[in-house]
Amino acid sequence: MATRIDLTLDCADASLLAAFWKTALGYVDEPPPAPFTTREEWLASFGPPQDEEEDDGAWLCDPDGVGPRLSILKVREPKTAKNRLHxxxxxxxxxxxxxxxxxxxxxxxxxxxxxxxxxxxxxxxxxxxxxxxxxxxxxxxxxx
Structure with missing residues (x-):
């Protein structure tokens, strides 16, 4: 059995990139993992720092379950060079x-x-x- 992969994009604005990649790939917001009913509940289980905002990340998936999941995570550092993977x-x-x-x-x-x-x-x-x-x-x- 092959190993499945997820892709992660670092960003400054997770909501902006999530909207773009949902349009580009036909992806949807990924539901939170069980037993959580919301993504916020899942995130709270990690005890995130108080300065993290609600829009610090987005998690997308292929509605048909075929393509890799896409995590879009807000980071402080700006993009400085060409992607090594695209x-x-x-x-x-x-x-x-x-x-x-x-x-x-x-x-x-x-x-x-x-x-x-x-x-x-x-x-x-x-x-x-x-x-x-x-x-x-x-x-x-x-x-x-």
Whole structure:
């Protein structure tokens, strides 16, 4: 059995990034782990410092349970360099190279409207983007 992974993004504004990544991935807010009924109740069980705010984190999941969970955690340090790991958002579908590229461009435009930034286009292959806090990701053609 393969090991499952979670992905964690550090950020300055967890609510902003959570909204963007829910739009980008079709993810939803992850329910709190049992036996807790709210995320706040779960967080309180750790005895967090008094200066932590309610919006210090967000936890997202694939509603179909297929993709990795995404934790978005507020940190004090700003982003200072290019990501060493990035996500590829794979746009599904088959067709000609022109049709695949059109789907990539359409998805990049949708994500730009949601707050992302197009950084560079590699014509016919992929588009490099950044989320609202500058975390790089690519929009690429996928299969299926």
């Amino acid at each position: 996500l590829d958002i794979r746009v599904p579908g088959h067709g000609t190279a022109d049709e695949r590229w059109a789907r990539i461009e359409t998805e990049a435009d949708r994500l730009a409207l949601a707050g992302g930034t197009i950084l560079e286009e590699f014509d016919g292959h992929h588009i490099v983007m950044a989320d609202p806090e500058g975390n790089e990701f690519c929009v690429v053609a996928g299969s299926g």
